[in-house]
Amino acid sequence: MNEIALQHAREVESGERFEFGKNWSNFLELLDDxxxxxxxxxxxxxxxxxxxxxxxxxxxxxxxxxxxxAARRLGAKVHSFDFDTNSVACTAELRRRYFDDDPEWQxxxxxxxxxxxxxxxxxxxxxxxxxxxxxTGSMWEALTNAETAxxxxxxxxxxxxxxxxxxxxRWLAIKKFYNRTPRFLRTPLxxxxxxxxxxxxxxRSLLTLKPMEYVRSWTHYKNARGMNKWYDLVDWIGxxxxxxxxxxxxxxxxxxxGYLLTKLKAGGVGLGCNEFVFERSMRSAECKVxxxxxSAECKVxxxKCRVQSESYRRTVDSAxCRVQSESYRxxxxxxxxxxxxxxxxPSSRAIRQIAGPCGSVRGRRRSRxxxxxxxxx
Numbered sequence: 283m284n285e286i287a288l289q290h291a292r293e294v295e296s297g298e299r300f301e302f303g304k305n306w307s308n309f310l311e312l313l314d315d316x317x318x319x320x321x322x323x324x325x326x327x328x329x330x331x332x333x334x335x336x337x338x339x340x341x342x343x344x345x346x347x348x349x350x351x352a353a354r355r356l357g358a359k360v361h362s363f364d365f366d367t368n369s370v371a372c373t374a375e376l377r378r379r380y381f382d383d384d385p386e387w388q389x390x391x392x393x394x395x396x397x398x399x400x401x402x403x404x405x406x407x408x409x410x411x412x413x414x415x416x417x418t419g420s421m422w423e424a425l426t427n428a429e430t431a432x433x434x435x436x437x438x439x440x441x442x443x444x445x446x447x448x449x450x451x452r453w454l455a456i457k458k459f460y461n462r463t464p465r466f467l468r469t470p471l472x473x474x475x476x477x478x479x480x481x482x483x484x485x486r487s488l489l490t491l492k493p494m495e496y497v498r499s500w501t502h503y504k505n506a507r508g509m510n511k512w513y514d515l516v517d518w519i520g521x522x523x524x525x526x527x528x529x530x531x532x533x534x535x536x537x538x539x540g541y542l543l544t545k546l547k548a549g550g551v552g553l554g555c556n557e558f559v560f561e562r563s564m565r566s567a568e569c570k571v572x573x574x575x576x577s578a579e580c581k582v583x584x585x586k587c588r589v590q591s592e593s594y595r596r597t598v599d600s601a602x603c604r605v606q607s608e609s610y611r612x613x614x615x616x617x618x619x620x621x622x623x624x625x626x627x628p629s630s631r632a633i634r635q636i637a638g639p640c641g642s643v644r645g646r647r648r649s650r651x652x653x654x655x656x657x658x659x
Contacts, residue, residue: 284391286365286391286392286393287367287391291367297458297461297462298419298461298522298523299419299461299522299523309346309372309510309513310346310372310375310376312510313346313348313376317348318348318351318352318355321348321349321351321352322352322355322356324349324352325349325352325353325356325410325439326356328439328545328547328557328559329408329437329439329545329559330544330545330559331356333356333357334353334356334357334358334407334408335356335357335358336357337357337358337359337407337408338358338359338361338405338406338407338408338433339353339354339358339359339360339361339406339407339408339410340360340361340362340363340403340406340408340409340410340431341353341360341361341362341363341373341410341411342363342394342400342409342410342411342414342415342428342431343363343364343365343369343394343411343412343413343414343415343417344362344363344364344369344370344372344373344389345364345366345369345372345373345414346369346372346373346376347362347369347372347373347374347375347376347377347389348376349410349412350362350373350376350377350387350389351376351377351380351381353408353410354380354381354384354386354387355380358407358408359386359387360386360387360388361387361388361403361406362377362387362388362389362390363389363390363391363392364391364392365391365392365393365394365418367391370389370390370391373389374389377389393418394411394414394415394418394424394427394428395418395419395420395423395424395427396427397427397430400427400428400430400431401430401431403431404431405431405432405433405434405436406431406432406433406436407433407435407436407437408436408437408439409428409429409431409432409436409437409438409439410439410440411428411439411440411441412439412440412441412555412557413441413442413443413555415428415440415442416442416443416523416524416525416526416527417521417522417523417524417525418523419523421442421525421527422535425440425442425532425535425536428440429536429539429541429560429562432562433562434562435561435562435563436561436562437544437559437560437561437562438536438541438558438559438560438561438562439557439558439559440532440557440558440560441555441556441557441558442526442527442532442555442556442558443524443525443526443527443553443554443555443556444526444527444528444529444548444551444552444553444554444555444556445526445527445528445531446526446552446553449553450526450553453524453553454524456475456519457519457520457521457522457524458522460472460519460520460522461520461522468520471519472515472516472519475519476515476519483496483499484496499511500512529546529548529556532556532558533558536558536560540562540563541560541561541562541563542560542561542563543558543559543560544559544560544561545557545558545559546558546559
């Protein structure tokens with residue numbers, strides 16, 4: 283067994299996870315052409331296409347493999363993976379029945395929480411994960427990982443349990459208790475949980491004189507995924523881990539990542555799933571390219587600014603040095619003049635400097651006489 287299979291087995295044994303795959307194994311006995319056709323129609327409606335020819339399709343948490351089969355029949359190149367060992371076997375069995383040894387449909391075991399694994403698979407035109415990511419034990423991480431597989435212009439089709447507040451909290455407690463109950467008590471527990479609701483529905487059908495409607499709710503029960511009613515009930519009560527989200531939370535989560543909501547099925551679902559189809563817009567991809575180009579341009583401009591700043595700094599430093607040099611030279615001249623005045627006979631030039639250029643003729647003559655007197659002495 284590989285590491286993922288061992289991890290799955292440990293979580294099931296400890297009561298931390300429901301064995302969805304065993305439920306799907308029983309379901310394969312009931313699979314027929316009508317259920318397959320319904321699955322194909324569901325993909326057409328939600329993805330708003332008539333064909334998936336030439337498209338790539340990844341089924342995250344393939345379960346029975348029904349929608350992987352539907353996508354392949356619509357012409358897509360399909361990659362299916364599931365964390366549950368029995369679910370992988372179910373999907374592989376459907377592939378064997380309908381597309382044996384088909385290189386355009388790959389089936390393997392993997393985890394929606396393994397980002398490295400998902401990235402290694404590449405990008406897909408359609409990323410599909412119906413009612414799976416809320417069972418991973420880390421829903422928001424799984425939602426993030428799923429979107430990394432969406433190609434530019436591709437679509438993300440997910441279904442997430444609706445948040446009904448305290449009602450959802452009560453079901454979380456029931457699901458946790460169910461998975462920690464010994465196996466031989468789980469069927470009686472399922473009856474005990476659903477019996478009150480079923481009795482109400484039966485009595486209502488009798489009071490309205492339509493008892494066959496209740497009978498047909500069991501015999502003609504076919505949900506969108508192809509389950510019959512009993513397997514659907516077991517899948518619901520046992521479905522653990524279990525997380526929920528409001529429509530707004532999912533919408534805002536992917537809006538922040540640049541996705542556009544193109545299709546939504548919500549309202550009146552109760553505890554069931556809200557269905558979303560998001561599209562990764564090409565504009566988002568173009569913005570990323572433009573952002574990268576702007577970043578590169580900014581780096582070039584920044585480098586130019588650094589060069590100019592360095593050049594300016596050197597110019598300023600040079601000017602400061604010239605000013606300081608001139609100041610120093612002037613100081614030396616001043617000191618030299620002072621020394622000459624104190625210790626030597628002043629020259630006529632010095633006397634003229636004392637008199638100033640604007641001195642009178644009389645003043646200049648007096649200066650010369652003084653200079654002559656000093657010279658004779």
